[in-house]
Every structure is written in C-alpha cells, then in structure tokens.
Amino acid sequence: MARPQALLIQIATGDPRPISRQIVDAVRMKIATAELAPGDQLPSVRGLAQQLTVNPNTVAKAYAELTAEGWLESRQGLGLYVATPRQRLSDAERERRLDEAIGRFLNDVIALDYPPGEVQARLEAEFRALAPRKTA
Numbered sequence: 001m002a003r004p005q006a007l008l009i010q011i012a013t014g015d016p017r018p019i020s021r022q023i024v025d026a027v028r029m030k031i032a033t034a035e036l037a038p039g040d041q042l043p044s045v046r047g048l049a050q051q052l053t054v055n056p057n058t059v060a061k062a063y064a065e066l067t068a069e070g071w072l073e074s075r076q077g078l079g080l081y082v083a084t085p086r087q088r089l090s091d092a093e094r095e096r097r098l099d100e101a102i103g104r105f106l107n108d109v110i111a112l113d114y115p116p117g118e119v120q121a122r123l124e125a126e127f128r129a130l131a132p133r134k135t136a
Helices: 019-032 045-052 056-068 091-110 116-135
Strands: 072-075 079-082
Touching (some): 019 045, 019 056, 045 056
Antiparallel strands (some): 072 079
16 A cells, blocks of 8 residues: 655745645645655545645645545545646636736736846746756
8 A cells, every 4th residue: 555645745834825825835836846656646635734734624625635636546444645637627717717817927927026027037947947857
C-alpha cells in the first residue's frame, strides 16, 4: 500500500487569505508543478491538521474543495490521492478566471509604480523557475 506523500506546506498567519484557501492554493501549486504526481496519497485530514497546527475542519474544507474541483480523488477506505490530470474547467470558465486573476494582479501591481517591462520580466523569470520542476 502506498504511503501518504509528505505535504510540505506552510501557513502564513499574516496572509489575508483564510487558512483553508492557503491550503488549497499550496496543494494546487504542488500538483501544477509536479511536486505531487497523479496517484500520490495525501496525508489524512487529522495528520495534516496536526502538521500545520490547525483545526481538522479547516483541512477537511480544503480537501473537499480540491476534490470537488477534480484535483484530488477519494478512494473509499484508503484516503485521498492526486487525481489524473484532466481539464477541470470549461474553456470559457478558464478564460473568465484568467481575466479575473490578471485584473487582481494589475490592481495590486499598479500601485507599486514599476515599468511594465520590468513587471513582465519578473513574471517571465517566475514562470521559467517553475518550468524545471514541472518537467522533472
């Protein structure tokens, strides 16, 4: 039987996002960058809650959202596993969410008064930094 994959994530107390959102975002990033592969088992709700020192209901809420979105799959009596990749959203919904995310990003960055070229260069560098993990 496969052992649960260690889920090395951190919760930031100063982060404005709720703890469950931080967990969801961290797991999504680990799956998107291939740090978690399809079929990897995640820690139990109780195990991750103890690791992060948070309420188990918070972890359960995050896991439920990830399962509903198709990132994770529940195997009866065995636990939660990373689901096989598939397009989780319609093209229209993906486009809507991208537009929304870009709008939020621009609203946050515009006040920093960086030239657009520098912002683009920093974004490209961040995407390049993610690429090796995804292909490894």
